[in-house]
Amino acid sequence: MALVDIQNLTIDANPGQGCKTIVNHVSFAVPEQNITALVGGSGSGKTTTGLAIMRLLSPGLRVVSGRIYFEGQDLLSLPKEALRGYRGKQMAMVFQEPLYAFNPVFRIGSQIEEVLQFHTGLTKGRRQERVEELLRQVEIRDPGRVAQSYPYQLSGGLRQRAMLAQAIAASPKLVIADEPTSNLDVTVQARILMLFKKLRDELGLTVLIITHDLGLVRSLADHIVVLCSGEVVEGGPVGEVLQHPRHSYTQQLLEAAK
């Protein structure tokens, strides 16, 4: 069963004046409790698609056609107030560089707590316990210290884990991860990937991972969707697609990854 079902999504930049199509009639589904990888080169529209699911496209971009279903509900037709019940609570996002995704003037703990405060009715004491619990869940060994730290005081790996803890704070069903490991070194990368798998198994999380790294896709993802200049060129279970790539672009990507 698909948690997210995207049908015929088209997104234009600067509608009206020298319009350019960023995402062109894209359709794919993200199956529940699976890790789906959205793969493509720079400018292929993968991040734009991710942001469109959150309905957080930047002002210059507009959805001109298509539907995005989340558990059967069309997100694109929802009013703004109703969307807030989805963001954070139903779906969350992890960014490429958590140093910028955390507010630099507040401690990590208080920023995770803020999400809890907003989406759950927990008391302050319970919230703080939950923050530590979450940090432990993403395999941070000294959650107390990390919660008390400012973003710039942590290493890249720790920050990404903390970001993930914030993302799963209000127990969303879907986490969209936008190149979550591109800025990390290889060993840390591997551990973060294991973490995604663990969270999928333990929490029943559905993950949409946006990446250009096929090695990562092979070891992590269950499904793959390949985007090329805003169009889906190929999709299916990872093993199948990577074994027998039908489209020349996928073949090129595989060649490049060797």
Place this chain on the structure above:
Amino acid sequence: MNKDKQSLALQPGGLRSFRKNPWAACCLILLGVFYAGALLADLVSPYSYQNEDRNYSYCPPMTIHVLDEQGRLTRPFVYGVTITFDEYHKRTYAINPEEKYPLKFWVQGDSYQFLGLIPASRHLFGVDAPGRLMLWGADARGRDLFSRIVYGGRVSLSIGLLGVAISFSIGLLVGGIAGYYGGRIDDILMRICEMFMMIPGFYLLLALRAMVPADFNSVQVYFSIVVILSFIGWASLARIIRGMCLSIREREFVLAAKVMGLSDFRIIVRHILPHTLSYSIIAIMLSIPGYILAESALSLIGLGIQDPYASWGNLLSEAMGIIQINFSPWILLPGFFIFLAVMCFNVIGDTLRDCLDPHFRVDDTM
């Protein structure tokens, strides 16, 4: 690790620059003394602000003597004064060597409510009746100028803080909303700001003051002046904050906050406005003098705090005639206090800018 405990905006460097700059430290201490004096005005001043004795009209400042007639060291005292009228019927005050009033601490005097709560009648210092201590002279109605300056500090010094608190809350909020949403909301709010900035401040001040009912009591007048002053001050700040918010809202943590489903209001207040803090703190310190001066100006022309209540501005309004200044120059003293307070805030504001805002820091490289 100790460093981590402090907030980012006030790194230890901030306080160090006060220690390195004795000038700024003096100003800080002086302001502290002013505010403490204003807070404890009932206790510090020998008389209440409305205790008057017409026999002492324009009594000159009294000297505190520590040597008696024989030149021996005694406890500090003041002489009584006798009033004579000269050929032009002008009062002249002469020392009466027969009457000596020793300066005492903790003397019985006008009763008051200490901090508005505890009934008391002791004053920090003074002389026993029938003597009268006019440390810095008296005004036309024979009220002790020192006491009135101390009481006047309450109005003049608090009006700056209160006015800034109100106008900065409005300015931050309007600027934050305009900068965050952009588009039409931004246009409308900024045009409103410009309308306020277009009208010359002092005329707006007078026009708004004219709208305040004449039968307001002093407390109501005080608060209406605060509201009027802050009504004028918020617009320019809102414009600057709006500009900063326009750039801050593009930062990724704002997107991340949206992803987490936080409300717009929360994003503005919790995530965007704190980043304007180092600018705001400086702007606050540098704009307080404007409020003090505006209140003084209003009171000086008789539209502010009304007699018998004291503010530095309305104390100064007594010094508007050349005759009064000529014969009793001490009534200019409140002006000196306005100057001191304004200067202190400016020096502290400048020092804070040096340590909070690295863009303005030029002398560090030398």
